[in-house]
Amino acid sequence: MTAPLTTEPLAFAEGEGLVCALTVDDGPSAEDTPALLDGLAARGVRAVFAVIGEQIQAPGGAALLRRIVAEGHVLCNHSTSFADMGAWDADAVRADMRRNLEIIREALGDPHADVPYWRAPNGSWGVTAQVAVELGMQPLAVVNVIFDWEDQDPELLSARLRDAMRPGEVVLVHDGPEGRAGTVEAVLRVIDERRAEGWRFTLPAARTVR
Template identity: 55%
Template sequence: MALTVDDGPNGSDTRAVLDLLGEHGVRATFCLVGSRVRAPGGADLVRRIAREGHGLGNHAWSYADLGTWSSARVRESLVATTAAIGEALGDPRPPVPWFRAPNGSWGRSAGVARELGMRPLDVGATIGDWLTQDVGGLVTALRRAVRPGGIVTVHDGGGDRSGTVAALAEVVPELLAGGWRFTPPPADG
């Protein structure tokens, strides 16, 4: 299964997710918000994400709904986000093969992402962690979201995500003990 982490980087929550993944040797794909990359501490987290072997995805400049935007406006958002990631990494052509539309609202954004060399990445199964940080509920949702070959999406940004981190801390070791492997998202996104 693929684990994707959206809406960051976000300070202590992203650090906690990275610590947990590192402890268990798990790789994920982080779909990054450009304004968060440029926020204080964001560049350091992007460098850590890349250094630790996680995949990078473009999640647009902000949390805005791209569904009704023009292609030109979407392009501006995606180009600015990839540039911010590149600046953080010191690489004018950073490895950002994925794009996920904020809120799963695609509009013209999937086509623009393809033109820019990114593969649109389906949201897959989510755990509803933008609605609650109730650890018990998130643990249950995370267990239910796991499917062979599937994508599970959690969030490290957009607010307090300490419940998400706690749910991951409980479920990731269970999955590994059960023989699950964490892989990059499938090539077709």
């Protein structure tokens, strides 16, 4: 990512027309991430995976993180846990972000692994956007959600995803912490539908002209 960092969370997708940037939060999950990665690989789709330190350190998590990177997906720091950081002071936020970067890079065996994005757990930003920019990460918007933490019916989630997937924007789904099989089914189904309609799946990007 070469655009200047901004504290305004990024909500756009790269490219023009029928494009969408898929972002995936709260994993990796040994239960559901493998099926999602299989499906994305079969379709040649890249995504941003916003990863949680606790999930990386869970059994199988580090191997999944390595697979995510090896298959060309992009990483986003999503904190060490699922804690709401909205009321934290800058020092506490900074310590957590740095610790999660350490967890990610230790799991990858690469002290310089690129983690270009930050996304606040629960969309509770507080001072996190400012600290993320200070640490070299672009905040990534929490927008176009499908509320897949409330329900895992694939038909319902497919309908929500069709509504949430807007041209030129980021869309948000979850592969963790567990029990996201309905999300995976919906994501792959809607990707197939939209590609048949001429959509492309890209990555987040800054946009100066709408």
